[in-house]
Amino acid sequence: MNDQLDKLKIALQITDNEHDDLLQLYLDDATDFLKLRLSVHDLPDEMQAIVRGAAVKKFNRFKNEGMASYSQDGESITFSSNDFDEWSNEIEQWKNDHNNVNQGMWVNPYEV
Template sequence: MLEDIKTLLGLEGSERDALLQTIISMTTSRLKVLLGVQTVPEELSYIITEIAVVRYNRIGSEGLSSHSVEGESQSWSDTDFAPYQEEIDAYKAAQQTPARGRVRFL
């Protein structure tokens, strides 16, 4: 995952590895809480990669919701996980066991 993130960011070498590992760790922890799991399923690991790239690119702009300089404007979502909420909800719904019902024959 680290190498994928470095490739997406155009980073070479290992000078930013500790920072990226911290971002990966924090993102993974948050996703586990949102999913209600101990381990992030492989099929949703792309969320960690994509959010890690977003968080890396926002370093120095933490806490801002928007920024404008000389006609260029940037704005950020309240939560990094908002674009992935449908996937998170779908995974959680698929993991729920159906309620046991009662069948009655008349």
Template sequence: MSIFEDVKLLIDVDSRESGLDDKIDLIIKHAKRQVLLRLPSDIEEVPPELEYIVCEVSVARFNRLGNEGMSSYSQEGESISFDDANDIDAYDSDIKEWIARREGKKRGVLRFI
């Protein structure tokens, strides 16, 4: 599945429904840019191993549509709280780990028995 299809599935939008496609595309495009900003400058596309981050950040952003700038929302017994942090901040350690492995800084353990 593509990132687009994954996001539609996670936000529970029927794959045949196209009314939100432009918004979802824009959100995914912005999420990809966020990931790429944290990667070395020689990388021009999000690597397949990090596409899940684009998907998760896109879903989080989609769920906040209409509630931009709010830290919490409550109506008729339903309460929603939003993190003040940037959605992608939660994935910094994953991105750094991927970069370290790519650069060969993260090697396996050698044990002598």
């Protein structure tokens, strides 16, 4: 079993292997979507917690997928349309830190 799956199962308090395939699918999908948002081929280690968080959200919506809201017996639940909204600040900070805009470069004026 991989480390991400183990950590996800701890977060969800799952002790058996019944949902391992589904959980792994949610981890893989969250990884792919986050790689697209970051425009990277390999997901940075510091983004693994966001992947797990998105997988937790997805699992908690299991069988309620596709619904924007749910109401029963006076209880109402609204689902976010984007699994990564909660971490938008962290994602933007990572992108800003890794876009090479704020990195200086020495230029020899005699070689230009």
